[in-house]
Amino acid sequence: MKERTFNFSAGPSTLPVEALEKARDALFDFAGTGIGIMEISHRSQEFSAYILEVEANLRTLLGIADNYKVLFLQGGGSSQFFMVPMNLLLDKGKKATYLNTGVWSKKAIAEARLFGEVAVGFDGSAEGFHRVPRPDEFTVSEGSEYLYYTSNNTIYGSEYSYIPQTETMLVCDMSSDFLSRPVDVNRYGLIFAGAQKNLGPAGVTIVIIREDLLERAPLSVPTMLRYKTHADKGSMFNTPPVVNIFVAGEVLKLLKKSGGLEAVQQRNMEKAALLYEVLDSGDYYRGYAERESRSLMNVSFNLATPELESKFVAEALAAGMSGLKGHRDAGGCRASIYNAFPKEGVERLAQFMTDFAQKNPA
CATH class of the missing domain: 3.40.640.10 (Type I PLP-dependent aspartate aminotransferase-like (Major domain))
Known part of the structure; x- marks a missing residue:
């Protein structure tokens, strides 16, 4: 398979x-x-x-x-x-x-x-x-x-x-x-x-x-x-x-x-924190939502240019990560990490984001 x-x-x-x-x-x-x-x-x-x-x-x-x-x-x-x-x-x-x-x-x-x-x-x-x-x-x-x-x-x-x-x-x-x-x-x-x-x-x-x-x-x-x-x-x-x-x-x-909704919430917080840590580590990625309003389910962010965002989405797809293009109303990129989304996938995206920023200076 x-x-x-x-x-x-x-x-x-x-x-x-x-x-x-x-x-x-x-x-x-x-x-x-x-x-x-x-x-x-x-x-x-x-x-x-x-x-x-x-x-x-x-x-x-x-x-x-x-x-x-x-x-x-x-x-x-x-x-x-x-x-x-x-x-x-x-x-x-x-x-x-x-x-x-x-x-x-x-x-x-x-x-x-x-x-x-x-x-x-x-x-x-x-x-x-x-x-x-x-x-x-x-x-x-x-x-x-x-x-x-x-x-x-x-x-x-x-x-x-x-x-x-x-x-x-x-x-x-x-x-x-x-x-x-x-x-x-x-x-x-x-x-x-x-x-x-x-x-x-x-x-x-x-x-x-x-x-x-x-x-x-x-x-x-x-x-x-x-x-x-x-x-x-x-x-x-x-x-x-x-x-x-x-x-x-x-x-x-x-x-x-798996432990009920308290355990689910804890896992969701841990997953989201991995991506927000990357967003907060510098100016390369700009989170769309203000910090006090950040979602645990949908992490929306922008890069410096639409061209860079398109490249990000394409290279992520080639690396086995799909669906990262943002909605047309907000543009940019979006990672939806609902309950069933595995932590392994979030870790891979976080690492990909770090590597992409190093390889593609804005």
């Missing part, structure tokens, strides 16, 4: 090899049924038991209380940009506050304005989204139903190191740092996350919603777009993304086995 390339892509991203091997085997035989996971009925006894186990493991890892529902939905995180306001804001005179720290929160703001009034309590666009707000820097508009923020910004490499303090209900897009660290779910009304960073392949989105919020959607919201529809049917109102849920389930088992 060919040696695996280190995949620094922002998503879909690296998955644990053990989970991939389980998925490979399950393609031909799921749970001893002689039927592959791509073929098995989602109503079968075997899969019905499996999805309950997936939910139970997620609840254990995050400490999710009984008064929250866990939903496995389709449509990606982007569908939640409109599902959240459709369910929580779509009523005459309702308002929410959003914190704008990048492309994904900007898109969410645009969708929310289709259904209600939106106040922007912090806007980082004028500064090029180099940081998230300080804990005392954002405002929540009076009468807001909820305060919405994006916990990690994949493009710019910025991340909240804190949970915003407010009496207003919190809603959070955790798509790119979900399960990377412990989270007090009780602080939130709703959390959502696309799976394709830390949990599984693209195609399943996790929604964790407090039960009392299920009744908020007005009757004008279509059936499939109501959280209550899916909560009442255990995410089985229609055929769920069976294969994606299976892989997510195997990843959750590995997270439990």
Whole structure:
């Protein structure tokens, strides 16, 4: 078998090899049924038991209380940009506050304005989204139903190191740092996350919603777009993304086995520190995010010229490291080092960065 390339892509991203091997085997035989996971009925006894186990493991890892529902939905995180306001804001005179720290929160703001009034309590666009707000820097508009923020910004490499303090209900897009660290779910009304960073392949989105919020959607919201529809049917109102849920389930088992989210966070801190040490060692590489806002998941940086950045990306690929080109909105380079990304790959990149700087003076 060919040696695996280190995949620094922002998503879909690296998955644990053990989970991939389980998925490979399950393609031909799921749970001893002689039927592959791509073929098995989602109503079968075997899969019905499996999805309950997936939910139970997620609840254990995050400490999710009984008064929250866990939903496995389709449509990606982007569908939640409109599902959240459709369910929580779509009523005459309702308002929410959003914190704008990048492309994904900007898109969410645009969708929310289709259904209600939106106040922007912090806007980082004028500064090029180099940081998230300080804990005392954002405002929540009076009468807001909820305060919405994006916990990690994949493009710019910025991340909240804190949970915003407010009496207003919190809603959070955790798509790119979900399960990377412990989270007090009780602080939130709703959390959502696309799976394709830390949990599984693209195609399943996790929604964790407090039960009392299920009744908020007005009757004008279509059936499939109501959280209550899916909560009442255990995410089985229609055929769920069976294969994606299976892989997510195997990843959750590995997270439990590896020490839980406290241990995961420690490993992520150690990996990120290796790259930030290189960024801070001189002026050759310039980190995109301000130090206080640095992400543990996405390390974004620039070199002196676009030509030098192109050479860096090309030579890294030749050395077995893929996906290092930065997003077009930020330019430069980006190393995404989610939970499953091996420390060995981060060490190799750190050494490559040091060697490249020596060989290619700016």
